[in-house]
Amino acid sequence: MSEMILQTKGLGKRFGHFAANAEIDFAVRAGELRAVIGPNGAGKTTFFNLLSGITLPSDGTITYKGNDISMAGGPARVRLGIAKAFQTANIYSDQTVGQNVRLAALARVQGSFALQVFRRSGRLGKVDEIAERALERVELGEMMHTRAGDLSHGDKKRLDIAIALATEPEILLLDEPVAGMSIDESRRTEQLIKKLAAEMTVLIIEHDMEMIMGISDSITVLHQGKVLANGTPAEIRASKTVQDAYLGGHSESEIA
Amino acid sequence: MTAQGLIQALLNGFILGLIYVAIAIGLTIIFGMLRLVNFSHGAFYAIGAYVGLVVTQKFGFGAGLIAGPIAVAIVAFAFDRFLLRFFYDKEPTSQILLTFGLAVIAEETLRLIFGGTTQQYPLPDWLKGSIALAGLQYPAYRIYMAIAIVAIVICVWLFISRTNYGLIVRAGVRDRTMVQLLGGNVRAASTMIFAIGAGLAGLVGVAASPIYSIDPQTGFKFLIPSFVVVVIGGLGSFWGAVAGGLIVGELSAVTTLIYPGAADVIIYVAMAAVLLVRPQGLFGESEVIKG
Amino acid sequence: MSSSPSMLEATPTRAMRRGGDLAFYLWTAVGLVLFPFIFRLPIFNGYGGLATQILIVGIAAIGFNLLLGYAGQLSYGHAAFFGLGAYGAGLTVLKFFPQAHSFGLAVISGVFIATLAAFIIGSLVVRLYGIYFALLTVAFAQMVYFVVFQWRDLTSGDDGLQSIGTPAVNFGFTKVDLTSTLPAFPLGPFGDLSEIKLWYIMSAVIMYLVLAFVRTLVRSQFGEVLEAIRENEERSIFVGFDPRRYKLAAFVISGALCGLAGALRALYDGSAAIDTLTVEQSGAFVIYTVVGGVGTIFGPLVGTGVIMWLENIVSAKTGAWRLIEGIIFVAVIVFLPNGVIGTFIKKGKGKFDLFATLRGKK
Numbered sequence: 008m009s010e011m012i013l014q015t016k017g018l019g020k021r022f023g024h025f026a027a028n029a030e031i032d033f034a035v036r037a038g039e040l041r042a043v044i045g046p047n048g049a050g051k052t053t054f055f056n057l058l059s060g061i062t063l064p065s066d067g068t069i070t071y072k073g074n075d076i077s078m079a080g081g082p083a084r085v086r087l088g089i090a091k092a093f094q095t096a097n098i099y100s101d102q103t104v105g106q107n108v109r110l111a112a113l114a115r116v117q118g119s120f121a122l123q124v125f126r127r128s129g130r131l132g133k134v135d136e137i138a139e140r141a142l143e144r145v146e147l148g149e150m151m152h153t154r155a156g157d158l159s160h161g162d163k164k165r166l167d168i169a170i171a172l173a174t175e176p177e178i179l180l181l182d183e184p185v186a187g188m189s190i191d192e193s194r195r196t197e198q199l200i201k202k203l204a205a206e207m208t209v210l211i212i213e214h215d216m217e218m219i220m221g222i223s224d225s226i227t228v229l230h231q232g233k234v235l236a237n238g239t240p241a242e243i244r245a246s247k248t249v250q251d252a253y254l255g256g257h258s259e260s261e262i263a
Numbered sequence: 264m265t266a267q268g269l270i271q272a273l274l275n276g277f278i279l280g281l282i283y284v285a286i287a288i289g290l291t292i293i294f295g296m297l298r299l300v301n302f303s304h305g306a307f308y309a310i311g312a313y314v315g316l317v318v319t320q321k322f323g324f325g326a327g328l329i330a331g332p333i334a335v336a337i338v339a340f341a342f343d344r345f346l347l348r349f350f351y352d353k354e355p356t357s358q359i360l361l362t363f364g365l366a367v368i369a370e371e372t373l374r375l376i377f378g379g380t381t382q383q384y385p386l387p388d389w390l391k392g393s394i395a396l397a398g399l400q401y402p403a404y405r406i407y408m409a410i411a412i413v414a415i416v417i418c419v420w421l422f423i424s425r426t427n428y429g430l431i432v433r434a435g436v437r438d439r440t441m442v443q444l445l446g447g448n449v450r451a452a453s454t455m456i457f458a459i460g461a462g463l464a465g466l467v468g469v470a471a472s473p474i475y476s477i478d479p480q481t482g483f484k485f486l487i488p489s490f491v492v493v494v495i496g497g498l499g500s501f502w503g504a505v506a507g508g509l510i511v512g513e514l515s516a517v518t519t520l521i522y523p524g525a526a527d528v529i530i531y532v533a534m535a536a537v538l539l540v541r542p543q544g545l546f547g548e549s550e551v552i553k554g
Numbered sequence: 555m556s557s558s559p560s561m562l563e564a565t566p567t568r569a570m571r572r573g574g575d576l577a578f579y580l581w582t583a584v585g586l587v588l589f590p591f592i593f594r595l596p597i598f599n600g601y602g603g604l605a606t607q608i609l610i611v612g613i614a615a616i617g618f619n620l621l622l623g624y625a626g627q628l629s630y631g632h633a634a635f636f637g638l639g640a641y642g643a644g645l646t647v648l649k650f651f652p653q654a655h656s657f658g659l660a661v662i663s664g665v666f667i668a669t670l671a672a673f674i675i676g677s678l679v680v681r682l683y684g685i686y687f688a689l690l691t692v693a694f695a696q697m698v699y700f701v702v703f704q705w706r707d708l709t710s711g712d713d714g715l716q717s718i719g720t721p722a723v724n725f726g727f728t729k730v731d732l733t734s735t736l737p738a739f740p741l742g743p744f745g746d747l748s749e750i751k752l753w754y755i756m757s758a759v760i761m762y763l764v765l766a767f768v769r770t771l772v773r774s775q776f777g778e779v780l781e782a783i784r785e786n787e788e789r790s791i792f793v794g795f796d797p798r799r800y801k802l803a804a805f806v807i808s809g810a811l812c813g814l815a816g817a818l819r820a821l822y823d824g825s826a827a828i829d830t831l832t833v834e835q836s837g838a839f840v841i842y843t844v845v846g847g848v849g850t851i852f853g854p855l856v857g858t859g860v861i862m863w864l865e866n867i868v869s870a871k872t873g874a875w876r877l878i879e880g881i882i883f884v885a886v887i888v889f890l891p892n893g894v895i896g897t898f899i900k901k902g903k904g905k906f907d908l909f910a911t912l913r914g915k916k
Binding site: 300355356357360361363364367368370371372374375483490491494498527528531532534539542 | 622626627628678683684690692700837840876877879883887888
């Protein structure tokens with residue numbers, strides 16, 4: 008068994024009296040493609056927010072490569088190699104597609120702050136190199152000069168992934184990467200995720216069960232803020248507990 | 264410092280605080296409902312005060328008290344219909360700039376019409392005189408005004424908590440789209456709230472001017488402390504405005520007694536302290552920090 | 555598609571950029587040289603002293619705009635840095651180093667004090683947004699006003715600093731008195747060369763450097779990130795930037811430029827007035843910048859020029875100047891959301907847009 012790159016122990020997040028996440032023990036191997044699923048309101052997004060540093064935990068710890076990063080802020084985690092693509096494409100709409108990824112590459116090259124008031128970033132050759140590679144991987148290379156806000160919905164979401172890639176992550180968090188995409192776009196994105204999974208650890212939240220069952224190495228099911236089950240796609244599909252949790256108010260088709 | 268001096272200061276602070284409360288409630292319900300940062304709120308106070316003065320000189324103080332707020336509500340209605348509504352959903356920065364510009368225009372128009380000098384308000388005889396209170400003679404008018412403001416605050420609170428409009432206001436604060444979906448006429452309610460909030464400032468303008476006198480800059484003089492009040496209390500919070508107003512009033516009054524030079528600055532120190540420790544204000548919800 | 559690295563750059567090719575640079579440096583220099591003479595034409599009816607004042611105050615507006623236009627934060631307290639620059643320079647001449655009587659030292663002290671204040675205040679305010687940011691800057695500016703006002707022994711309170719004078723500028727090999735004028739030489743409708751004091755040359759040179767600096771900064775790596783943060787702070791955090799440090803840096807540079815303007819103003823006037831520290835003064839920077847064009851290089855300078863020039867002309871004729879100013883300000887917000895300059899610049903990429911709603915952008 009290879010090393011655990013990311014682990015949580017007793018992780019919890021309370022908003023007032025409401026526990027959005029509680030006692031989450033979670034571990035993912037380097038190189039794994041892990042899906043996090045669960046009914047709406049199960050706490051998936053909160054869990055991702057805790058991992059990426061958008062919110063800080065109320066209880067428990069997050070360990071990354073053996074170091075406690077529970078209280079590290081967003082920029083620090085990105086620098087450590089944890090990047091995130093958002094549920095709703097989070098991009099710089101008024102800038103070109105190329106500039107969107109360049110900024111992420113710039114952050115990777117220069118760090119979280121640099122008082123470079125005289126030098127242009129164009130002087131940092133490596134920035135363009137990283138940015139270009141990221142764009143090519145999501146097949147947006149030809150859209151480089153398009154204003155990001157003018158992209159189609161699917162392209163915006165793939166650009167968001169490219170931005171995350173340009174930070175050169177070791178773990179990529181994808182929050183519903185194919186939500187709202189056409190069938191064709193979903194397929195392309197699915198292929199993309201498979202390719203990425205070969206190079207890095209990928210954590211994915213997704214409602215498209217067909218896709219999840221097809222691509223994941225393993226699946227974690229969240230329910231009411233807690234871990235309900237862990238296992239391979241086949242195990243999860245067969246699990247009685249999981250079926251009950253989903254069927255409690257949810258249609259059967261959602262899981263099948 | 265004598266005990267009497269202290270009591271006097273505390274009373275003065277209470278009166279000033281109540282005036283801040285009444286202005287700040289308008290400011291805070293406007294923010295709560297319209298998400299509008301209204302820098303022209305001080306100008307509403309001043310317009311109310313001057314209209315009230317003109318009417319008082321002709322028809323008496325009672326007429327002034329009615330005319331001031333009505334005139335201001337009309338002005339506010341026009342502001343809202345023709346300019347402000349385009350800024351409801353804009354970033355706060357441009358709202359501040361626009362309402363600041365309107366406030367400058369209002370102030371300077373008042374200066375052109377009435378001149379830059381300080382004006383005294385004529386009070387009818389029945390409001391003059393003083394009342395024995397806690398061992399000192401306190402101007403009767405201030406007491407009456409305090410009672411009136413408390414009554415008004417209660418009325419506004421009843422309006423917000425008990426009427427359909429108030430319901431829309433409170434729901435609109437949380438989720439405008441939802442209220443619209445449910446068929447609430449947010450737009451009409453917004454305009455009405457704006458006019459009421461402004462009218463309230465106009466009313467206070469008439470009511471407070473016999474105590475503090477007026478000049479064209481009066482608007483800005485009350486504007487910034489009123490913002491201090493709502494920030495301390497929590498922008499958008501009704502009881503925050505009440506608590507903030509009284510805190511700021513007493514703080515100014517007591518500081519005036521101890522170290523008059525610092526009376527103006529103390530409220531900024533208080534506001535900075537609150538903003539740095541608890542940016543959402545004493546009664547605010549944390550979600551509004553980015554507002 | 556084989557793309558060379560330069561294809562990715564947000565800006566045009568290097569050759570085009572060189573051309574743009576040259577045009578900027580050349581035309582800015584030409585403009586600053588010609589300004590006082592054209593300003594003297596009967597239709598403008600300006601004078602050399604006013605031209606100098608516009609350039610000096612324009613530096614503060616440019617500094618203010620760095621924060622509003624490029625970091626997206628509205629400060630109503632920048633008078634604090636302007637005033638501290640003025641008092642810092644004045645006190646250096648009068649009290650701190652009277653025997654040195656040095657122009658350069660006075661300017662440096664003024665800038666230093668303003669920068670220090672901007673660092674302290676900035677560290678506290680950058681975490682806030684919108685109205686909270688604006689009010690907290692007002693609060694700190696009022697505290698600075700209070701301290702300067704009350705510290706009578708040092709600052710003379712209400713009266714301000716008087717008879718600072720203008721120390722000669724020591725270039726080492728020669729000393730130059732900025733209040734002396736150029737030699738007499740009639741220029742027809744452009745007045746006479748002797749109407750230009752050396753002060754104008756000094757302020758024009760500084761303005762030139764400030765414009766070049768701000769333009770470079772805006773296009774630099776730093777400016778690029780600042781713009782990214784203004785457009786989408788959340789995404790910027792999650793690509794790995796630290797927005798607070800960027801905003802603080804912008805705040806400090808902005809405050810330093812206001813301090814520079816204040817120091818020059820005090821040395822030019824020979825006095826530092828308490829008025830330089832008021833909310834009204836802060837509001838003036840807001841007005842200049844918005845009228846000229848938020849988020850543009852020349853906008854704040856143009857706005858300062860237009861408003862100060864109009865004020866000079868209109869207030870001589872009527873007492874309604876402030877009313878007219880207010881109307882201009884509101885009219886610009888409503889009808890020219892990108893300001894006088896912004897209206898002429900087509901490229902609206904990521905520009906601060908006050909009135910996008912009306913034009914249906916949102």
